[in-house]
Amino acid sequence: MCSIFGVLDIKTDAGELRKKALELSRLMRHRGPDWSGVYACDKAILAHERLSIVDVNAGAQPLYNAAKTHALAVNGEIYNHQALRAEYGDRYAFQTGSDCEVILALYQEKGPDFLDDLQGMFAFALYDSEKDAYLIGRDHIGIIPLYMGHDEHGNFYVASEMKALVPVCRTIKEFPAGSYLWSKDGEIREYYQRDWFDYDAVKDNVTDKNELRQALEESVKSHLMSDVPYGVLLSGGLDSSVISAITKKYAARRVEDQEKSEAWWPQLHSFAVGLEGAPDLKAAQEVANHLGTVHHEIHFTVQEGLDAIRDVIYHIETYDVTTIRASTPMYLMSRKIKAMGIKMVLSGEGSDEVFGGYLYFHKAPNAKELHEETVRKLQALHMFDCARANKAMSAWGVEARVPFLDKKFLDVAMRINPQDKMCGNGKMEKHVLRECFESYLPASVAWRQKEQFSDGVGYSWIDTLKEVAAEQISDRQLETASFRFRTTRLPRKKRICTVRFSKSCSRYRARPNAFLAALPSHALQQKRLSGTNLSKK
The missing domain is CATH 3.60.20.10 (Aminohydrolase, N-terminal nucleophile (Ntn) domain)
Structure with missing residues (x-):
């Protein structure tokens, strides 16, 4: 990066x-x-x-x-x-x-x-x-x-x-x-205009799973161009596991010369981050064993995460709580990855937006509304997961590549019939993607229930953030937040005030208000903090 x-x-x-x-x-x-x-x-x-x-x-x-x-x-x-x-x-x-x-x-x-x-x-x-x-x-x-x-x-x-x-x-x-x-x-x-922005352009299409599988493999393969050591981020969830499996398939040869020569670093390294005993760590190890990667578990403590939040805000440049809590483990992991000599990693961002992977997609009343929501989420992704993956990794000089967001792959994946992305009635979210790549992965992973990244690294991470917010922010501070934060969207939860009261802006003491004004307004969207639907963005 x-x-x-x-x-x-x-x-x-x-x-x-x-x-x-x-x-x-x-x-x-x-x-x-x-x-x-x-x-x-x-x-x-x-x-x-x-x-x-x-x-x-x-x-x-x-x-x-x-x-x-x-x-x-x-x-x-x-x-x-x-x-x-x-x-x-x-x-x-x-x-x-x-x-x-x-x-x-x-x-x-x-x-x-x-x-x-x-x-x-x-x-x-x-x-x-x-x-x-x-x-x-x-x-x-x-x-x-x-x-x-x-x-x-x-x-x-x-x-x-x-x-x-x-x-x-x-x-x-x-x-x-x-x-x-x-x-x-x-x-x-x-300049980026596509017919699939409109539901009517795709509603009668026939889904071709072979075409979808080939498109993602070609995307991953193209993303492997590198003259330095690289790896994969492997949480043990479906998306990162699929990317890791495809990467492993092509890692032994150099894609730069159409696989005519051996790769300079043929052994693929995978990385997972979490608290001790986190769900992601167990699932990631299972996938790594199945694929044969050189796997690295990166552990952090809740206190290390709390200590890093100010720096995370500085690097991610947002006060959005969901983004910050997910960025913190990635930020800590990036530092360890760079210390191991890795400059580039492949990651699974974008799949949930393309295939309707968030749990609230179960509530989609019909294929039209599901498709329109996937388009909307893709068009807003630059504010959330793209910013997290890019800035959390680049904070330590590591580049994150995201094959699910490849332009050619999107043209295939977003043109499949939206009806085939519908979940419910016995179908899991992203079942089309699962069916395409179930032979690449252990069944327990191919059909693993969706976890938020910040949940998968350890549930106590989120629980502690809530506890710290309750301790550090008084009811009075919450009530008077409007006088301190001159924005159109005011903090209504203590978790947000904790982030906003962070002294991460102290590096801009000469013009602190300018820094606050510069941060994206979406960072204060309170609906994203709903306790019943934390995955919805």
Whole structure:
């Protein structure tokens, strides 16, 4: 995982802005500790902090075309870069082996209208000095974070994390997923449009389980491109187990050369996190034994989790309680994974949104409403599970890849007949996915009941959070929260006040209110704390 920081539409002294850009980019160096780079001219500044995974020696950023007229800073991975290189190699002179350089080739060929050609996860800023124009883009789901804002002089900023914008920007907004901004138009345009957004386009489709199985295998295989050691996150639930099983199937050969040579690190490592005796740990060990991975159990105590919450809020950049409580074990696990020399992991985020995996989907009255809810949840995923997986792992310089959110796979999975995703009447949630991959897994795992990640790591984790909140936040503090937190959505539960009273903002003492205002408004959605339906987001 990397980070980008850009200053565009420069209206003040570029020399001073360059110094400031380097200072603010350093706030995100945890995302990319391997190398730093910067492009600067009177009109644009692009800074980059690199986590080297593909083309380790020559892939430093910013990237340039041969004439040095186009500069590019990218956070992400382009999984179809080899196909794009083959297509455009006779018309564009590639300077590196970086997967991200295909963005420059596509821009040279098509101008700004190319983002739907990319298969991957990404956020990028491109500056064209010949046209004095810039292009900002983000992947289809918003797997990779990106934020934007203006300072008091009108300079335009983009950054991978909000913390880099808070010191300079009056207001901060999330750059929309599936969109791009071309400065010559001055408008953010949505490029990611699919027929399956509409129920009528899929309601009569015939579900092909073989096609679904093949699509996910191809997705996982494409996500294995790496020149550094990688692993899988294995909770023992269905989603991570399926991803781990497919990864194990292809881990012995290098996907970069169409499996012609042996993998540089052929033994697959799997990682599970939890309190002692947690349900996830037992299930994960069973799957690891079945698959033959080198398995690592990472234990944490409730106190270690509580001690980490302030840092988790700092890195995840949200006060959303459900996200924070699930991010904390992942944050602690990421540190251990990095210490073992692993830079990239595959994870199972997105499956519940695609297949209707949350328990409340049992209440779907019909296939139409189920499908519309899956679409809605996918379109909101960038605020929750994507942010958690990306930022909790990148806090320690580890990249999380999510094959269930691959663009090609989504086009298959979201076009199956929604009726076949309905649960109830003897059918478990995600039964289509279970049927496709039951032969890959132990039956006890293939048909394991859905657990929330934060439940599966140990039930006492959530119980203790509730107890601490009750002890630390008085009824009076809860009643007067409106005077301290100037937001439209006020804390109504002590668990939220505990998070909001955290001193994680102390790093921004000069402008604490600016940091509060920068955090996404969705972080205060109280309905997500319902004790009867904690899995619903």
